[in-house]
Structures are given as structure tokens and as C-alpha cells.
Amino acid sequence: MSGTTPRKPIRKAVFPVAGLGTRFLPATKAIPKEMLPVIDKPLIQYAVDEAREAGIEQLIFVTGRGKTAIVEHFDTAYELEHTMQERGKGLEVLDPTRIQPGNLVTVRQQVPMGLGHAIWCARAVVGDEPFAIFLPDEMMVGSPGCMKQMVEAYHQVGGNLISVLEVPREDVSSYGVIAPGARVSDSLTEVTGLVEKPKVADAPSNLIISGRYILQPEVMRTLEDQGKGAGGEIQLTDAMARMIGQQPFHAVTFAGRRFDCGSKTGFVEATLALALEREDMADDVRAIMRRLLDAQA
Template sequence: MTDRKPIKKAVFPVAGLGTRFLPATKAIPKELLPIVDRPLIQYAVDEAREAGIEQMIFVTGRGKTAIVEHFDIAYELETTMAERGKSLDVLAPTRFTPGDIITVRQQVPLGLGHAIWCARAIVGDEPFAILLPDELMIGQPGCMKQMVEAYNQVGGNLISVLEVPQESVSSYGVIAPGATVCDTLTEVTGLVEKPPVEHAPSNKILSGRYILQPEVMRTLEDQEKGAGGEIQLTDAMARMIGSQPFHAVTFDGNRYDCGSKTGFVEATLALALQREDMGDEVRAIAQRLLAE
């Protein structure tokens, strides 16, 4: 399709309180907690940039201004580093062209669907990406780039999925799969949020990355509450199936659930082991601790 609009905007829902990580998140947004030496939000933003996305939309809440500060120019820091002859290359990923970082407040915690709806005026009539920073997706290329490549092939709406053990499906949104387009691309015929194991249509779960058409905002306007008494994005997408193309992209890479403490520790260890500057040392430390 020659009239397919490119994906140039991404929404990052970052208004959560991070209560699972208290007291660490009492004064620091959980999205700024580091995996080795990069904040969690930085991984998601870098993933979006790799996919060709230019405008980052942060849906924030009270106490989250530090996220915006992270992507601002730190004049005092940069001046001091330059005077001491230190390279500023490490800060390059945190810099943006003016206007490419936009924030909007989610004033009340009414769910993921509500958070996305808060960005409706900025999204406008363009298709857009959604990245949930808690889901750390590591691949070559990144998850969102894999999805943009699939979008350029089939258009419409896409969601990233992963296969999990059947007994775990009740903790996630799950797809009902349809026709297979290729090894990594499947038609979606339905979506269910946190189904009972015995009623789950598959073991393919939503994994925190989406490309959606702007019509989803009009579906979310109904403010209809779903699982947990919250406005669920999954429910809004499910109502759109049949009127627009919907496909699932099976992510080729590793996913770390950084919304949990164990997932956060796993991600830190896994990424540290991959680092050339510390991998061997971290491996030796891990082996020593396991032997004790």
C-alpha cells in the first residue's frame, strides 16, 4: 500500500507508582532504575529510535518529572565533563531535537487504556507505537524495528507476542490466532485479557509492544472498564478486530519482565554478562556466589 503512513510517534506509559520497588521508587521513578548503567526507559527509547520513530510521547504522573530531565541537556554536567577532557558520547542517546519529547499527564490511575487515551491529541490521525518500559526487549534488530518491518508488509494494527507455558496465561493478555502469514507473523482473530487457563485461546501473550491505528483512541473514548476495574487497552483492540487488519509479530529475542524484582535482577545479570567491559568479571562473581 503506497498510502500507508509511517510510524513516527511512540507513546510510553510511565505514570505508574512503582510500588513493587519501594522504597527505591519513593523519590525515583521506576523507569529510571538502571539496568547496569542505563535507565530502563532509555532502553525503550533507544529501541523506538532504532525503528525510525522520531517523536516520543511520555504519559506521566506526579513525581515523574525526572524522566523528562533525563532527556534534557545537562549544561553543568556537560561543561564540567568537557573541561576535564571527558567524552560526552555516553550522553548522546539522551539528547533530542527540541519538540521531539512531549509529555502529557495521566491525572488518575485508570488503567493502560486510559493512559494511551490521554495522548490522543498528540497522536492525532497518525498510526503510532506503544512501548511499555517494564517489558525490556533485547534483540537484533530490536522488537519495535521487527514490528515496523512487519507493518510495512501488512499495515493495520500489530502486537508483539511471546509463547509462555499454558499454566501462566492467566497473568497476561492472550491472542486468538488465525491464519499464519509467515513464521513470525500471525493473524489475530481475538484478544482476551487475563483469561482462565482452561479458556485461553492460545499461549501467545501480549509482550508490551504495539503499533495501532488512531481509531483505537475513539474506541477508548467510551471509558469502558474491564479486568481489574480498569480501562484496558486489550479490550479496545479486541473491539476493533474485524474492522481493521490485526496481526501478531512473534518477537525474535529475549524479554525480561522488569516489573518484577526477579525479572529486574535477571535483566541486570543477563545484560552485564553480555558486556565486553565487564562480562568476564561478572561471570566470575556469579560463579563464586553460586559456589558458596
């Protein structure tokens, strides 16, 4: 793609939210894990807010059984709004949950066959446009948000992009890691390969793949004929690896923090970290933490 050819904007984002959330049972027996609150917003709301900040217009939720609460969260709650208005309460707190008509689409992943399969399920809605992917389990906190940083990089280099973070080298065996090529800037690096959970001695870098992607629509055709990979599932990482060398592929080092809200400890960490940044809560939360730590001493 030449520097003078305008790149298609990133207007669509896919949110794979069909997972069972078994690590949070029994809390997720009847409530999707994406609806578990970090302070006063469900996890999915943070990802949607990040998408909107980046200029994304259409939200595509890949859902499964028992996930209707996610869609309802972004619907209009007439009874709730009427009651709040009658009681003289403003509705501004609900503004982030309002989606323009037609801008929320759901598709079904009937069988859990992996992240790559979940993305492929959205192929008809994505069409021939580049698109973003958000893994809501990974909360990315920064200003600007992770996806906005990635969209800005996309306008510079085009092609496919993934977000990465630096971790201590001894931790790389727990993550997918990139093999870096030429450095475009301090935060933008060419990707020459992807390695899933390498041994520390074999890791090509300490840049781990985090849960944000911008991919070209050709990835859908790659996923179409892809066999099962690790865990007997269709892996998105395998499809991306096949596209390296065929299209530009870069990593954006996110200037911010990542919280692994797919784990219980990560969820607690995110809750505490965000609470400590809120003026209405920070002092009380610090006092509570000191009291609890003193009680454990």
C-alpha cells in the same frame, strides 16, 4: 488499505510512565521506576533506544506526579557537560540522552485509571496518525529490536499489530493471550481475539501479548466511550478487542528475549543477562556469580 496505497509511517510513540512503581518501594519513593538503572542506563533509555532504531521521531511521555526526572534525563545538562569537558572527558556517553528540540512531548494523566486511559490522554498529540506504544517495564532485547521488527511487518500488512512471545502452555494463565487466525509468515499471525489470563485448558494459544503495539488512531475513539474493565480501570486490551474485525490485526512473534522489569526478579535477571553480554563486565560477573553460588552450596 490496498497494497498500492502508501501507509502512513510510524513516527510517534507513546510511553505510559505515570505508574507509581509500588512494587519497588522504597526505591521508587522519590525516583520513578523507569529511572532505575539496568547496569548503567535507566529502564526508559532502553525503550527510547528501541524506538529510535525503528525510525520513530516523536516521543510522547504520559506522566504523573513525581516523574520529572524522566524528562530531565533527556534534557541538556549544561553543568555536567561543562565539567566533563573541563576534565577532558568525552560526551559520547550522553548521546543517547539527546532528543531533537520539539521531539519530546509530555502529557499528564492526573488520575491513574488504567493503561487504556493513559494512552487516551495522548490523543491530541497522536492526532490522525498510526502510533507505537512502549511499556518500558517490559525490556525487549534483540537485534533488530522488537519495534523495528514490528515496523517492518506493518509495512507488509498495515493495520494494528501487537508483539507476542511463545511461552510454555502451563504459563499462559499469567498473561494476555491471542486467539490466532491465518499465519502470514513464520513470525506474523492474524489475530482473531484476545483473552486475558485464561485457564490453561481454555487458552486459544501459547502466544502471550508483550509490551509493544502499533495501533491506528481510531483506537482513541474506541477508548473515548469505553467503560471500565478489569480492576475497575480502562483497559487497552478491551479497546483492541473491539477493533478486531474492523481493521487488520496481526501479531508479530518477537525474535528476541523479554525481561519483565516490573518485577524484582525480572529486573535482576535483565541486569545479569545484559552484564554477561558486555565485554567489559562478562568475565567479572561470571566469577562473581560462581562465587556467590558456591557460597550458597
